[in-house]
């Protein structure tokens with residue numbers, strides 16, 4: 001992208017009018033729930049040193065907050081996955097873009113996910129991670145979309161259950177934008 005193009009983008013109205021809907025979960029609600037989950041995870045992983053695996057990119061902000069809310073000797077690692085589909089719907093076909101650095105054998109693994117919608121991404125990841133023989137494998141998802149799961153899933157820790165709207169902010173994007181919003185907001189897809 002040329003310097004001129006970047007200048008043009010910077011001059012456009014931000015955020016683009018009409019794209020962002022109401023706040024679904026506020027910054028304060030997120031902070032409060034992260035603290036609660038942190039206390040629960042601290043208790044549940046007593047005597048253990050869990051390995052947190054963040055699923056990039058959407059979970060980067062949740063990972064940064066939740067790992068600081070767990071009062072245990074945690075380690076962190078990241079995976080990046082790309083799922084094919086439209087801008088707002090996954091097909092469930094997942095490609096690993098960045099694999100783990102850590103060895104999972106005998107580790108207590110906690111997957112940190114941004115959002116579970118159909119559950120197809122998570123179900124693929126679970127199978128992949130289990131094949132690496134961890135001592136335990138649990139999932140902590142910030143958001144779970146009510147009634148959308150097409151795969152049978154066991155998500156032990158859920159931040160919030162939300163209605164099946166497309167949301168952005170707090171790490172979640174649409175075409176790489178809006179990850180830096182502090183709240184979670186509804187994204188209004190522009191009419192075609």
Ligand code: 5GP
Nearest residue numbers: 090116117118119120121165166167172173
């Ligand atoms: P699933 O495989 O569960 O249908 O979709 C999971 C992935 O799709 C999430 O990790 C996320 O990247 C993306 N996704 C699903 N719903 C939303 C949403 O409402 N907003 C955003 N930004 N991404 C979503």
